[in-house]
Amino acid sequence: MSGAIGNGFGMMPTLMRTIDKLSAQNVSLTAQLSSGIAADSYAGFGADSSAAISLQPQLDTIDAWQTNISASQxxxxxxxxxxxxxxxxxxxxxxxxxxxxxxxxxxxxxxxxxxxxxxxxxxxxxxxxxxxxxxxxxxxxxxxxxxxxxxxxxxxxxxxxxxxxxxxxxxxxxxxxxxxxxxxxxxxxxxxxxxxxxxxxxxxxxxxxxxxxxxxxxxxxxxxxxxxxxxxxxxxxxxxxxxxxxxxxxxxxxxxxxxxxxxxxxxxxxxxxxxxxxxxxxxxxxxxxxxxxxxxxxxxTAQSSSLSDMSDALNTQLNTVMDADPTTVRTQQVALQNQLTASYNLVADEKTLSLVDYI
Structure with missing residues (x-):
């Protein structure tokens, strides 16, 4: 088995790639729980990325109009x-x-x-x-x-x-x-x-x-x-x-x-x-x-109120796309961490190493 590991074949390389992938996912999920945002880039929103991209300029324009109103007032x-x-x-x-x-x-x-x-x-x-x-x-x-x-x-x-x-x-x-x-x-x-x-x-x-x-x-x-x-x-x-x-x-x-x-x-x-x-x-x-x-x-004042309503509606849409659901993310993270633990155990069995030794 040790020869297989050294040559890059067998179970160990597969396990290591799996652990790397799961670890990256765990980092991403931890970041989502911390920030409340489902992704750190538009690409991370998948099919909803186009909606996020189109909503933000609209919000920026409304902010500019509100700035004009504030200065004029x-x-x-x-x-x-x-x-x-x-x-x-x-x-x-x-x-x-x-x-x-x-x-x-x-x-x-x-x-x-x-x-x-x-x-x-x-x-x-x-x-x-x-x-x-x-x-x-x-x-x-x-x-x-x-x-x-x-x-x-x-x-x-x-x-x-x-x-x-x-x-x-x-x-x-x-x-x-x-x-x-x-x-x-x-x-x-x-x-x-x-x-x-x-x-x-x-x-x-x-x-x-x-x-x-x-x-x-x-x-x-x-x-x-x-x-x-x-x-x-x-x-x-x-x-x-x-x-x-x-x-x-x-x-x-x-x-x-x-x-x-x-x-x-x-x-x-x-x-x-x-x-x-x-x-x-x-x-x-x-x-x-x-x-x-x-x-x-x-x-x-009336226009500012209308713009605020528009901004709230757009932000609600944007939040629907961008916000991470803490319950869902936590559930995913628990399942992922279980997979990580199982993978580490397999590595330990494969190399006669404990999880602590590996880390």
Missing amino acids: TNLSVAQNALSSISSMATSLQSALTGLQSVTSPAAVAALSSTATADLSELTSLLNTQSNGGYVFAGSASDQAPVTGTDLNLSSLVTGIAGAVAQVGTSGASAVESATLAAAAGNDAASPFSAPLSVSPSAAAALVPEVSVGSGLSVPAGMVATQGADIAPADTAATSTGSSIRDLIRVLATVKGLAGADSSTAQFSTLLADTSNLMPAINTALANQSGSLGAQQATL
Whole structure:
């Protein structure tokens, strides 16, 4: 028998190959129990490998859509907070203008002018709010600050409006209002906004970014500082730029300039009243824009929920293919280990060796 072993023939080589094969299977089964996965490669899934291969890219795509939604939700939340601060500013301005019409003393005018100056500085920062490395009110041009200067108070637009307001006693309220409206709506070199945003309100609205959230599905997510509706109706064109932010800047710049005007004239009172009357529409427009951002957030939340359901369903399918059944694997391992023991016993009998000696 020893000669047969040495020559590579007989029972021993067969037993050794069997033990090697059974040992490899035992290692595989142990790994399955440890990881809970039925194989360490797609090839190991046999007939189910094609299903596993097709499911994983779908899950990766869903993860990418969810990442888009998460980033957009963060940006929208930041934009919503900034817009809330702008709305609060506008609401306070409306109340102050109403109160100023009752008490137009130089001190009261100067105090409100100072408040408007501070508001313009704050508005600069709010419009240049950033999130995820981009400007939330810049639309698709998110790498460029919506307001180009460090402070709206230093812009040609604000200084020009304030200067015109200071001459209301001689120029007349109507002329001043026409000049300030044209200036606020302008997109020339005096515009305080970046070049991409120095466009018509409707063109600015087209810059609202869209995010891919599904197969062939993109939804708007954001707001552009200068967006709004076209100034088509004559009655609207007479009082508004078509953009609530531009209108608010116009009012703040007008109030800032009131400190340099003669508050005792009738033209001053007319300008003050007309300026105050602009505020309800501005506040309504800001509220509508906040509602629009809220609707975008709700849409993204609903889509995220749908994608989660899809991901769960696909993961269930994938787990059916990939997951190892512990009970089945353990049963297989016990049977395999019995075969290993029997094989070792045969080897021991063949060579008069114990299992311990062999190992």
